[in-house]
Amino acid sequence: MERDVKKEQEYKNIAQKYEPKPALLKNVVMAFVVGGLISDIGQFFLNFYLSRGYSMQDANTLVSITMVFLGAFLTGIGVYDDIGKFAGAGSIVPITGFANSIVSPAMEFKREGFVFGAAAKMFTIAGPVIVYGVSTSIIIGLIYYFLK
Amino acid sequence: MDYIKAFLMGGLICAIAQILIDKTKLTPARILVTYVTLGAILRGLGVYKKLIDIGGAGATIPLLGFGNSLAQGVIKAVEKDGLIGVFTGGLTATAGGISAAVFFGYIFSLIFNSKTKK
Numbered sequence: 001m002e003r004d005v006k007k008e009q010e011y012k013n014i015a016q017k018y019e020p021k022p023a024l025l026k027n028v029v030m031a032f033v034v035g036g037l038i039s040d041i042g043q044f045f046l047n048f049y050l051s052r053g054y055s056m057q058d059a060n061t062l063v064s065i066t067m068v069f070l071g072a073f074l075t076g077i078g079v080y081d082d083i084g085k086f087a088g089a090g091s092i093v094p095i096t097g098f099a100n101s102i103v104s105p106a107m108e109f110k111r112e113g114f115v116f117g118a119a120a121k122m123f124t125i126a127g128p129v130i131v132y133g134v135s136t137s138i139i140i141g142l143i144y145y146f147l148k
Numbered sequence: 149m150d151y152i153k154a155f156l157m158g159g160l161i162c163a164i165a166q167i168l169i170d171k172t173k174l175t176p177a178r179i180l181v182t183y184v185t186l187g188a189i190l191r192g193l194g195v196y197k198k199l200i201d202i203g204g205a206g207a208t209i210p211l212l213g214f215g216n217s218l219a220q221g222v223i224k225a226v227e228k229d230g231l232i233g234v235f236t237g238g239l240t241a242t243a244g245g246i247s248a249a250v251f252f253g254y255i256f257s258l259i260f261n262s263k264t265k266k
Contacts, residue, residue: 023170024167024170024171027166027170028163028166028167028170029163030166031159031162031163031165031166032159032160032162032163032166033159034162035158035159035161035162035163035210036154036155036156036158036159036162036206037155038158038209039154039155039157039158039159039203039205039206039209039210040151040154040155040158040205040206042154042158042205042206042208042209043150043151043154043204043205043206044151045205046204046205046208047150060208060217061244061245062244063205063208063209064208064242064244064245064248065244065245065248067209068245068248068249068252068253069248069252072249072252072253072255072256073252073256075256076256076257076259076260077260078260078262078263081263088166088169089162089163089165089166089168089169089176089179090159090162090163090166092162092165092176092179092180093161093162093165093179093180093183093210093211093212094158094162094209094210094211095209095210095211095213095214095245096209097180097211098180098211098214098249099249099252099253101177101180102249102250102253102257103252103253103256103257103260104262106253106254106257107256107257107260107261107262108262110257110258110261114258118254118257118258119254122250122253122254122257124177125177125180126249126253128177128180128181129180129181129184129211129214130246132181132184132185133184133185133187133188133214133215133218133238134218134238134239136184136185136188136189136215136218136219137188137215137218137219137221137222137237137238138222138234138235138238140188140189140191140192140219140222140223141219141222141223141225141226141233141234141235141237141238142234143192144192144222144223144226145226145230145231145233145234148226148227
């Protein structure tokens with residue numbers, strides 16, 4: 001029977017090794033569903049603005065503004081962080097998550113003042129996003145200008 | 149039909165980010181930076197336009213779409229105004245979203261207080 005005990009231990013080791021896997025699958029499915037739903041809310045507003053006669057570019061800008069508003073508001077009332085607990089990347093990656101990344105630290109550091117607390121901490125994550133986004137686009141623009 | 153496409157495209161982009169968070173050392177902040185950079189590069193290569201044609205809001209709502217807008221703005225401004233467009237195009241195209249993020253972000257952080265954490 002000693003062998004069985006050994007095998008049991010072996011099985012336990014293997015089981016432990018693969019334990020996080022179901023969590024990964026669950027996380028990915030939740031991210032997919034929530035990310036998809038937030039995109040559909042965006043699609044709803046896009047269709048709405050297009051039906052109002054806005055151009056595609058203006059409609060997209062209006063959708064961004066609307067979604068940023070919703071993301072900031074839902075973060076303010078504490079709902080967005082509840083969604084984030086199970087949605088993971090599904091709530092981080094959409095533009096509503098960008099708004100969340102601004103409001104969340106701003107609320108938290110408000111007590112440290114309105115300049116270096118709220119206003120400065122707003123850009124803890126949004127700052128790097130803008131730095132890398134703008135810099136990349138400028139490099140692309142330069143390449144485009146000289147290759148055109 | 150566009151709702152199904154948007155759902156699938158947006159869901160897929162978020163699912164990839166979740167895999168990156170779980171399987172690599174990329175934090176959510178790094179994912180956002182990576183996505184905005186990648187979105188701009190994909191637009192520069194002309195790829196992201198196709199993803200938007202397929203996925204609609206599913207491709208514009210994730211932060212990849214923000215990078216796409218920056219690069220697209222720069223490219224269009226270069227075509228119209230030349231070299232100065234390199235510096236004016238990106239933020240002009242994304243001004244609405246960024247201004248809204250700054251303004252609403254600040255206003256809502258003034259109005260609301262963060263929940264006391266247990």
